[in-house]
Amino acid sequence: MTLKIKNPGLATSIQDLGRPGYFHLGIPMGGAMDRFALRCANMLVGNPEDAACLEAVFMGPEIEFTQDAVVAVTGAHLPPKVDAEPRDCWTSFEVKKGQTLSFEFLKAGARAYIAVSGGIDTPPALGSRSTYPIGALGGVEGRAIAAGDDLPIGAGKGKAGRSVPETLRRGPATPAALRVLPGLYWDRLTEKAQNAFFDDDWKVAPEADRMGYRFRGGRKLEFVEREQPFGAGADPSNIVDGCYSYGSIQVPGGTEPIVLHRDAVSGGGYFTLGAIISADMDLIGQLQPHTPVKFMRVDMDGAAAARKARKDMLAEVRAALS
Amino acid sequence: MKTRYTYGGDEHIYVEMDDEMSLDAFFKSLSMSNAVRAANIDGVTEICPANASFQVRFDPDVIAPADMLARVKELESKAETAEKRMTTRIIEIPVFYQDPWTHDCVMRFRERHQDPSGTDLDYAARINGYDSAEAFIEAHHSQPWFVSMVGFVAGLPFLYQLVEREKQLEVPKYLSPRTDTPKQTVGYGGCFSCVYSVRGAGGYQMFGITPMPIYDPEEKLNYLKDFMVFFKPGDIVKWKPIDRAEYDAILKQVEENTYVPRIAEVDFDLEAFNADMAGTNAKLMEALNDA
Secondary structure, X not given: OEEEEEEOOOOOEEEOOOOOXXXXXXXXXXXXXXXXHHHHHHHHOOOOOOOOEEEEEOOOOEEEEOOOEEEEEEEEEXXXXXXXXXXXXXXXXXXXXXXXXXXXXXXXXXXXXXXXOOOEOOOOEOOEOOXXXXXXXXXXXXXXXXXXXXXXXXXXXXXXXXXXXXXXXXOOOOOEEEEEEEOOOHHHEOHHHXXXXXXXXXXXXXXXXXXEEEEEOOOOOOEOXXXXXXXXXXXXXXXXXXXXXXXXXXXXXXOOOEEEOOOOOOEEEEOEEEEEOHHHHHHXXXXXXXXXXXXXXXXXXXXXXXXXXXXXXXXXXXXXXX | OOOEEEEEOOOEEEEEOOOOOOHHHHHHHHHHHHHHHHHOOOOEEEEEEOOOEEEEEEOOOOXXXXXXXXXXXXXXXXXXXXXXXXXXXXXXXXXXXXOHHHHHHHHHOHHHOOOOOOXXXXXXXXXXXXXXXXXXXXXXXXXXXXXXXXXXXXXXEEEEEOOOHHHOOOXXXXXXXXXXXXXXXXXXXXXXXXXXXXXXXXXXXXXXEOOOXXXXXXXXXXXXXXXXXXXXXXXXXXEEEOOHHHHHHHHHHHHOOOOOOEEEEEEEEHHHHHHOHHHHHHHHXXXXXXO
8 A cells, every 4th residue: 555645745754763873974863853752653553663654844744545544643733634524633543545634734843743554664774764865865765755656555454543641742841941961062161151051042943954953042152262172173163073962062153052853964073062861852853943942951860860751651651552 | 182071961972082183083082982892882872983082872771871981981991002003995086176066166155155255275275375276286185085084974084184283284164054065075174174975064165076976875886885885984095186077087987887996905004104104105005006
């Protein structure tokens, strides 16, 4: 069976849990921006948690089904419709052969995950179906889906009417709180700049995509004076090109922090002041441009507790759907 | 050289061997990342060596960050005593300097440049004390380069020139990164040359272009059949200046899949290099004659 793409939406791509293992060659892990939502969508339709889904950004696609299937939509509040009949988010439902799945306007969040029983079965590249357009890997011919594409779907049988309990559907608060573990080149900043980073009110900038989320509105960061080391480049925000951690926050020129996300470049010559903790990475993918954001300082114990809370939440979803 | 250890969030250990670039820092970083790989520590998911630093990614559910940090630190002494020599390969990469495509890109992004009135090459030549772009180009390709990192985007090599510190070329990155760079552009930023493996954003100065692909996700090119990424750390590169006619001829061979890069196996010993750079380089480049 295939999914016939009548309209791809804005930037809909095939994503799974990504392709770790090639970052040392500049090929990022990739995968769903909101991994929790992807796992939930798969569980709802009876797929393995790491099956490939569609990740729709801001706007849903329009898809004709060539066979009966069970579908679930999680993540952003992007209400689905089957032949114009509304269906619930975070709840599995049936789509019959010949019916069309489409979507209302986005109500909240930024990225919706559309799982189909059987999972999307495009050929994997380096062990993953995730689309990495810059490197032309995964997805359909290494690109986002387009009108006219026929996406193959694997064998699978889900059950309609299953639902993730409301208390386990996580969305961003206002302002969104992103927890940061200082480190990396934190000491390059003056104490005043370190405090300003956490005190200031930031907003998601329009340039926010799978490679990185840029933020605006806070004060320009000041650097501790030094003679730039050989090979780094003249700007105080420059370093000798090194690796970038997922979630690390670089600030070129000290002006606009950029959080590096799933498709980020693997390294480069800008200093990074620390990183968003792993527990909050999924949340970033649900932030729309202009969303107010506060960066919150945490220590390693705080990061570990937050990570555990996320794991427990996932375990609760598993228990609720088993 | 002073090693600095930090966390990159709760999933990474970042180790900077030195804050400035040198081959000593590179070798120590490579040895140490190899030692971490050899130690087979439970929970390690990725090891990424860089120019003068490296990063370990791990699963904090398997090993606590503090324990992971301690394990990595233990390995530093091992890296210090590791041999700074390797058997590697020297590769001749053809470069069409001052080509029309990067020139067009240079002109499109003039407002993001330190010197909007000239070209990247004129600017790089001037700030490095050369009286013409041609003289600067000569300095760029006359001595070999060492791949000290692969990354940024798929398969992009960072290259460090095998010459004395005072002869190193240094240029700043663009004031604000470009949104476009032609595929296979030969770029320059800080003390590093690079080849942009794919088209996309970039902040390095643009000097020329190579007709030789270095990344092939479909693994169809004869020299990229085994793996889609051409370069690995430790590779040595000799740029060969070519003109438009030769560029077109190589491009045709690439299209017909008959192009074979000139490659020779060589030994590189850091101590021997430090003792006699000109002699070591001459020997490295000689190896290409038989390739």
